[in-house]
Amino acid sequence: MVAHPDESPGFLLWHVTLRWQREIVAALAPLDLTHVQFVLLATAWWMNSHGESPNQLSLARRAGTDVKMTSQVLRRLEDKGLLGREVDPADTRAKLLRTTDEGAELARRAIGVVEAADAAFFGATPDLSTLQALMRPLADRPLADP
Template identity: 75%
Template sequence: MPLSPSNSPGFLLWHATLRWQRNISTALAPLDLTHVQFVLLARAWWLNTQGEHPNQLALARQVGTDVKMTSRVLRTLEHKGLIEREVDPADTRAKRLRVTDTGADLAPRAIAAVECADARFFQPVPLDMAITLLGRLAHPES
């Protein structure tokens, strides 16, 4: 006999994910960023602050996005003046990413907005418990 939806972990996860995504979208809307734009901008910004200038493929792999979709979203971020894509001298087929000054100003503000939305969303659950559970779900091989 199948579980009722209220007892189905997958169904509950589906609804929790939808609610969380709506909260993140709401937090990012005033900054004119989608969730995927935020993830790519924030990760590129962080890598740039560490002295790294990843190419599009490396960034897509790090954040877990499709390579073609990543390229389209990065093009949008470039049109918004938030990143620059430069030909990689080591591989002329690849584009290295550099966050612009405008992007470097926006990234920490967007991260703060997302962290605030996350804190509100996960508030009913102790943070260490949420991190442990989600870490196990995200990386079952660990």
């Protein structure tokens, strides 16, 4: 049993995550992107630039986001002219996602902004490679069904 909340890894992770999210939100605000919009736009751009044309489900899986929420955010990105959807010739019920030229440019800029925010936030971490090694197995675990 943990004697004090500050000794709980989950509680500490919660606080670090909140602080990090605030930094990312502030960094993305001048680009008129929410954090989730950034994650989905950047992931779609990355997949497109690596020869993939994801649909909503494959993008949500790659990004680790809820499929229904992903749909809502993708509509917003499409309304902003950052993302386009095309009917998948292999499955007419599915739409393939492609970043527009404007979306690709914004994704590249936003990635730079987020990387700078990450560097500033995690720069005080004495051994970042150890932190990454500790987090990777946790991040790669499959999510439990609700």
